[in-house]
Amino acid sequence: MPTFARLALALLACMAIGRQLVLHVQGAYSVLNFFSYFTNLSNIAAVLVLLLSVLARGGGWLDRARYLSAVNMAVVGLVFAVLLRNTDLGGLLPWVNVVLHYVMPVAIVLDWVLRPPSTPLGPRLVGVALVFPTVYLVYCVVRGASIGWYPYPFLDPARAGGQGAVAAYAVGIAATFLAVGWALHRAGQRVARPGA
Structure with a gap:
């Protein structure tokens, strides 16, 4: 992805998150709640990775950061499409929804797939990709x-159908992380430049 595109995406995501945060604060909602959405945290991390991709010379650490960002953003898009697309999103602005749940996930995943990592990544990174979602x-x-x-209805026992349902959702999403992590790892290994 060209430098201009990375900067434009980072700016667009910052505008979307910033605009929604302003509305959140104006509505007297908890700022901590705002930053308790996986979508917001993943998009903020994606912005940082995009900016690092522009400013830093690259290397294994940046490739790992790009991979982890791609996994998180892919799951953001998938979970929204499967579990939340028809859910009442409250005061979430439609254009912000499109940027954070559609544009950014697709762009970050494409950036990973189309721009190969500079060095091969070890398979343990697939497991590392589960650390942040587990802590979250x-x-x-x-x-x-x-x-x-709760930030999402499938995490709320009262709305999901009990603790067992929440556990089932958690297992399903964990499996999604593993599948996406494996697929993106394979994609990165397949296109990694030999000898780089």
Whole structure:
């Protein structure tokens, strides 16, 4: 992806997140709740990775960061399409929804697939991709049980159909992370430049 495109995507995502945050604050909603959405956290991380891709010379650490970002963003897009597309999104602006749930996931995944990593990545990275989502899940469940608020309906036992349903959703999403992580790892290995 050209440098201009990375900068434009980073700016677009920043505008979307910033605009929605302003509306969130104006509505007297919790700022911590805003930053408790996996979508927002993943898009913020994607912006940082895009900017690093422009500013840094690259290397194995940047390839790993790009991979992890691509996995998270791919799952953001898939989970939204499968579980949340027909859910009431409250005050989420339509254009912000399109940017964060459609444009950014597709762009970040394409950037990974079309721009090969400079070095081959070890298979352990697929497991590393599960660390942040696992920590996030624990945070949501513990905080949700404490304050009675969950960022997504499938994490809320009262809306999902009980603790068992939440566990089933968690297992399904974890399996999605593994499948996406494996597929993107294979894609990166397939196109990695030999000898780089």
